[in-house]
Amino acid sequence: MRHIISLLMENEAGALSRVAGLFSARGYNIESLTVAPTEDATLSRMTIVTVGSEDVIEQITKQLNKLVDVIKVMDLTEGRHIERELMLVKVKAVGLGRDEMKRTADIFRGRIIDVTDATYTIELTGTGSKLDAFLEAIDPAFIIETVRTGASGIGRGERSLKV
Amino acid sequence: MEATGAEIVVRCLAEEGVEFVFGYPGGAVLNIYDEIFKQNKFKHVLVRHEQAAVHAADAYARSTGRVGVALVTSGPGVTNAVTGIATAYMDSIPIVVVTGQVPTPAIGLDAFQEVDTVGITRPCVKHNFLVKDVKDLAVTMKKAFIIAATGRPGPVVVDVPKDVTAHTTEFEYPATVEIRSYNPVAKGHSGQLKRAVQMLLEAERPMIYAGGGVVLGNASEQLVELTRLLGFPITNTLMGLGGYPATDRQNLGMLGMHGTYEANMAMQHCDVLLAVGARFDDRVIGNPAHFAREQRRIIHIDIDPSSISKRVKVDVPIVGDVQSVLTEMLTLLKLAKEKPDAAALNTWWTQIELWRSKNCLNYNRNSPIIKPQYVVEKLWEVTKGDAFITSDVGQHQMWAAQYYKFDKPRRWINSGGLGTMGVGLPYAMGVQLAHPHAQVACITGESSIQMCIQELSTCKQYRIPVKIVTLNNRYMGMVRQWQEFFYGSRYAESYMESLPDFVKLAEAYGHVGMRIDKPEDVEAALKEAFSPALKERLVFMDFQTDQTENVFPMVEGGKGLSEMILAEEL
Numbered sequence: 001m002r003h004i005i006s007l008l009m010e011n012e013a014g015a016l017s018r019v020a021g022l023f024s025a026r027g028y029n030i031e032s033l034t035v036a037p038t039e040d041a042t043l044s045r046m047t048i049v050t051v052g053s054e055d056v057i058e059q060i061t062k063q064l065n066k067l068v069d070v071i072k073v074m075d076l077t078e079g080r081h082i083e084r085e086l087m088l089v090k091v092k093a094v095g096l097g098r099d100e101m102k103r104t105a106d107i108f109r110g111r112i113i114d115v116t117d118a119t120y121t122i123e124l125t126g127t128g129s130k131l132d133a134f135l136e137a138i139d140p141a142f143i144i145e146t147v148r149t150g151a152s153g154i155g156r157g158e159r160s161l162k163v
Numbered sequence: 164m165e166a167t168g169a170e171i172v173v174r175c176l177a178e179e180g181v182e183f184v185f186g187y188p189g190g191a192v193l194n195i196y197d198e199i200f201k202q203n204k205f206k207h208v209l210v211r212h213e214q215a216a217v218h219a220a221d222a223y224a225r226s227t228g229r230v231g232v233a234l235v236t237s238g239p240g241v242t243n244a245v246t247g248i249a250t251a252y253m254d255s256i257p258i259v260v261v262t263g264q265v266p267t268p269a270i271g272l273d274a275f276q277e278v279d280t281v282g283i284t285r286p287c288v289k290h291n292f293l294v295k296d297v298k299d300l301a302v303t304m305k306k307a308f309i310i311a312a313t314g315r316p317g318p319v320v321v322d323v324p325k326d327v328t329a330h331t332t333e334f335e336y337p338a339t340v341e342i343r344s345y346n347p348v349a350k351g352h353s354g355q356l357k358r359a360v361q362m363l364l365e366a367e368r369p370m371i372y373a374g375g376g377v378v379l380g381n382a383s384e385q386l387v388e389l390t391r392l393l394g395f396p397i398t399n400t401l402m403g404l405g406g407y408p409a410t411d412r413q414n415l416g417m418l419g420m421h422g423t424y425e426a427n428m429a430m431q432h433c434d435v436l437l438a439v440g441a442r443f444d445d446r447v448i449g450n451p452a453h454f455a456r457e458q459r460r461i462i463h464i465d466i467d468p469s470s471i472s473k474r475v476k477v478d479v480p481i482v483g484d485v486q487s488v489l490t491e492m493l494t495l496l497k498l499a500k501e502k503p504d505a506a507a508l509n510t511w512w513t514q515i516e517l518w519r520s521k522n523c524l525n526y527n528r529n530s531p532i533i534k535p536q537y538v539v540e541k542l543w544e545v546t547k548g549d550a551f552i553t554s555d556v557g558q559h560q561m562w563a564a565q566y567y568k569f570d571k572p573r574r575w576i577n578s579g580g581l582g583t584m585g586v587g588l589p590y591a592m593g594v595q596l597a598h599p600h601a602q603v604a605c606i607t608g609e610s611s612i613q614m615c616i617q618e619l620s621t622c623k624q625y626r627i628p629v630k631i632v633t634l635n636n637r638y639m640g641m642v643r644q645w646q647e648f649f650y651g652s653r654y655a656e657s658y659m660e661s662l663p664d665f666v667k668l669a670e671a672y673g674h675v676g677m678r679i680d681k682p683e684d685v686e687a688a689l690k691e692a693f694s695p696a697l698k699e700r701l702v703f704m705d706f707q708t709d710q711t712e713n714v715f716p717m718v719e720g721g722k723g724l725s726e727m728i729l730a731e732e733l
Contacts (some may be wrong), residue, residue: 068342
């Protein structure tokens with residue numbers, strides 16, 4: 001099962017390597033990992049998307065909690081939550097395809113944020129599967145480059161991850 | 164008062180009440196060594212290799228329960244120390260290792276004797292720090308001691324760049340430090356405790372399985388009281404030996420790959436299992452699928468939540484300090500109206516005694532060649548079961564665990580998790596320094612002892628009178644045993660050729676050497692080694708033992724716990 005694990009940790013040098021090292025040392029999967037400081041600059045918030053059986057996910061959360069720098073861990077997928085990912089796609093936009101590309105971007109509520117006479121750069125946000133769907137909707141031959149941030153997530157309603 | 168970083172390191176160690184610092188100097192730690200020279204609060208012990216410094220600090224911690232301290236220089240000092248750190252990590256031993264680092268402006272520039280210490284040690288420490296500002300040094304040292312000693316203990320590395328040891332700041336050692344991200348659980352959940360007690364009282368075929376957590380958590384007294392109150396059988400893991408007296412009838416001996424027949428059978432066939440400070444290690448329960456074939460309910464007490472349901476699913480997890488949880492359990496048991504089911508227990512004990520009557524640790528006591536088991540048994544007799552025993556890793560380690568009956572905790576010092584050959588002698592040094600009047604013996608093999616043999620020199624310098632009991636079978640015995648069983652007796656590279664004359668070697672280092680060839684000389688040699696005449700001397704006993712002897716019982720890798728090979732079956 002795919003799980004989104006959010007955690008708060010001390011914003012210190014090497015903190016990321018402790019988490020990444022834990023995943024590689026114990027053979028856990030990382031689908032994506034994003035990290036940035038929070039409104040409190042002493043804290044970093046990390047979102048890890050991982051795949052594993054319930055036993056493995058239980059071990060992952062326990063092992064993360066065990067890291068001395070980690071303050072709180074939450075499995076977002078255990079409750080209602082919102083997931084978003086940002087993708088930038090540079091595509092060929094020439095001839096008839098130029099209008100078609102614009103239309104497809106509109107359908108996915110993408111924004112064109114850079115334009116040349118031969119390319120568009122499209123910004124898209126959504127769940128991972130929405131971004132996947134966009135890439136499937138356009139002709140792969142038109143894709144020059146893609147970059148994705150990996151998922152970020154937050155609990156719905158009152159559910160929150162705070163110190 | 165202003166102090167340099169080097170002074171701060173030394174004064175923090177003194178404030179922590181450190182008795183011994185095991186170390187080896189080098190460029191990056193020279194400022195610290197200069198401050199060590201000027202103080203008399205603790206003693207520095209100069210080892211001959213950094214690995215031994217960490218092992219000795221580790222053994223100091225294992226035998227006293229206090230935090231052990233090692234000090235090494237940057238680069239190769241650190242890489243040599245890594246084996247020691249990983250050894251302590253696998254067995255959850257509280258040590259603080261202070262490592263020198265190149266000056267901060269040089270970090271990352273491939274400076275002379277630079278390694279990424281925090282990176283290299285990260286997977287084998289409980290936590291580590293790189294101190295880039297002298298103002299953080301005292302607080303970091305305090306944090307290191309707190310983290311090492313509390314919760315599930317473990318090694319902590321503090322990496323101190325050379326310029327930081329020269330910079331000055333106001334020094335005040337904090338009495339304590341709040342670490343918001345670090346709050347180990349102490350007390351067990353009361354609801355779970357009640358469920359556990361109920362389950363124990365309902366048991367028909369109960370079993371207690373106690374591990375190293377009992378020793379580390381100083382819970383031996385509570386474990387003994389609980390076990391006697393319940394009248395249940397108990398087994399100790401390799402790391403838990405001494406946590407419950409080995410000579411007590413309720414103790415079925417060690418379990419696991421080389422555990423006793425009765426312990427493994429009772430473990431497999433019990434209906435309620437109380438696991439205390441143990442982690443269902445692969446060497447302990449064998450194949451988990453086979454173990455799960457028998458229905459049983461499991462209660463698991465451990466300080467580390469990640470140890471629970473890691474390899475074996477448990478029914479009642481209790482996260483908490485073992486001593487505190489057992490104390491609460493005792494209170495509940497004494498208050499309970501029900502008593503354990505005496506009739507069921509009686510039937511269970513009859514079955515256990517039947518298993519015990521197999522006498523699985525029997526061996527040929529009339530052999531004309533020295534049997535290694537015999538040496539360990541005689542050592543137990545000569546030391547009246549009251550010695551500190553360190554061991555290396557291999558067959559001799561298992562024989563020591565099987566035949567030296569430990570009645571007290573912290574007397575059995577060995578590398579259980581990592582299985583590090585070479586620990587025996589430095590372990591014995593750390594133990595003997597911590598307990599100067601105690602009998603300390605290192606049970607080793609001719610292969611293991613050579614991995615840290617240089618420490619005979621340290622023993623000479625500090626007059627450390629440990630007794631080395633070498634079970635010399637001219638083979639890496641455990642490797643040979645596996646090759647015999649699983650590789651068609653093709654003994655690839657397991658024969659120890661070109662051995663030194665250990666008697667002469669011991670003498671070259673200023674110690675006493677003995678070579679013992681015959682069974683009838685074993686006892687006399689041990690008595691002499693432990694006699695008042697040699698009390699102040701290191702004695703190296705080279706016992707020429709049976710080359711073909713194997714460790715039994717044995718559970719092959721991947722096999723079930725009750726599928727043992729017994730000596731009598733061969």
